[in-house]
Amino acid sequence: MKTLLTVAAFAAGVSALSTGAQAQDCTTKIGATLPTSVDWGRPIAEVAQFAVDQVNEAGGAGGCQIEMVLRDTQVDPKVGVDAAKALVDLEGVNVLLGAVSSGVSMPILSSVTVPGGVMQMSCCSSSTAFTKLSEEGKTDGLWFRTFATTAVQSAMGAKVAADKGYGSVAILYKNDDWGQDMARLIAADFAAAGIKVTSSVAVNDGQPSYRAEVTKALGGEPEALYLALYPNEGTSAVREWLSLGGTQNMILANSLKSDEFRDNVGLQYLGNALGTDTASPRVASADAFKAAYVEKFGSEPNGPGLANSFDAAMIALLAMEAVGKDASGKDIAAAVAKVTDPDGTPVTADVAGFKKASETLAGGGTVKYQGATGDVRFDANGDVSAPAVVWKFTDSGVDEVEYLSLGEVDAFIASLKK
Incomplete structure (x- = not known):
């Protein structure tokens, strides 16, 4: 994996040189509100950053390198809302990854991202209250989650x-x-x-x-x-x-x-004691994520939400690539369908896959993202099954x-x- 990523990074660098290094001339910030102060929250944030790193190796998204600005929610609704407000109002992000707890994601959605027109992509919030909110037309199409309800x-x-x-x-x-x-x-x-x-x-x-x-x-x-x-x-x-x-x-x-x-x-x-969880399907893309995770972090992904966090970040960045630089949160949210299209060109969740997606989208095509949780499909409410x-x-x-x-x-x- 290290060799593959190194080769891909070199190829991306050669491509950037040949096009005037467009992706190196600007930086676009995305926000992340995740519970990094708890032991199970830190790996969720690290995996999101891992996805960002791979996209940057592929040349960035929307013509710019991506900077993920991370804020700790402490699994506290008030702290989470304050963090999200800072990211939207001060950092100017149009994409927000998070939160984990539904009790934190909900007030962020209702008081920050929807009023601010920011796309919110959660790895882990599972409450059916979000489905109801979407059905009532109160999410403005800005809400998605890669974790089943x-x-x-x-x-x-x-x-x-x-x-x-x-x-x-x-x-x-x-x-x-x-x-x-x-x-x-x-x-x-x-x-x-x-x-x-x-x-x-x-x-x-x-x-x-x-x-x-x-x-x-x-x-x-x-x-x-x-x-x-x-x-x-x-x-x-x-x-x-x-x-x-x-x-x-x-x-x-x-x-x-x-x-x-x-x-x-x-x-x-x-x-x-027996626990339950959603799971990645038994498909090659899920196995590839596990192998990449082991290579990067030295152990298998055992904690909650890790595959979901990777896919949340990667899909958001693919949507940013689809609409280009300086797109609004609403435009980015609308582009999610272009990168999770069942009839689109299949792309893998890695450097090579992102570069292939970029070429496909630039040519007017759509993408079928195959990631850590398989072929992600969102319904009209931003929900997935698993x-x-x-x-x-x-x-x-x-x-x-x-x-x-x-x-x-x-x-x-x-x-x-x-």
Whole structure:
């Protein structure tokens, strides 16, 4: 991979020299609001920068080199909004990558990017509230996400419970847009699968103790616990749960796919825990991303949202390439369809693929992007579908327990509605 990228970079340099080095004469900024102050957030930002680096090796986007200006959201809505405002008002970005948490992405969308006419591309926000907002015409076509909605994770949580034979489940969920959406969906899916929900308890950030919430969740003597939390409050809640005699039968949302959570709780207490997540399809482009990631970072991409972050950045940059320098956020958003066209010219998610896309777009053609999560297709609301995976913690990270294709995911979701 290093050799390939080096050769591609050299080729890009030769091309730039022959055309007057147009891409080197200007720089275009894009913004990123991502939670770099938490351990699972830093790799998401690093992968976005990796995509930017490859595009710059290919000559940049829209005739300019790309600078990704990164701001930490701290998984806090107010901090995230302030960061986004600074990027839009002070840095002048027309593209914003982020955020991760739906509870941060939503206020950024409603108070910053839509009013400012900025395209927002999230790697990881999954709340179905965004779908509703788009259906109501309140996103102005500026919202996209490369992560499937909470409906997929919710259904997979119900499948895990059914497969394990759990008759009753308690729910602990983060008290924000994402957590509330997850709690609503998972309760309905558990019920559809014939599993009793003994309680559904909201958990707020930053509390010194979660004993009251955990005690309430234990009240119905559930056979298992479903957790839609982030690592900080998840760690505290699980410690309380176990100290009060709660079961080790746990089902985890992808937000807890974190070494920090595993280490702070203790692997010995997570032997019966199973997590769910969306997954990359079993296709060559996903394998190529994994190989490139290993080459770049020295380990496999085990954290949440990494493939999705790469695709979010790369698709946004392809759309910028399609419309050229100084395009508006609305123009860039409209061009997303040109670079994710099922009938377009297939391009890979690397330096060579971006150069091929540039040539195709310059000739009036469209592009079929094949990336880390496969052939990305957005619907009218900026949503995508995805396969799913069930995982468990190990000493070195996570292992896959079960993979479900997109067809299998759709079939199980349909079975819950019968």
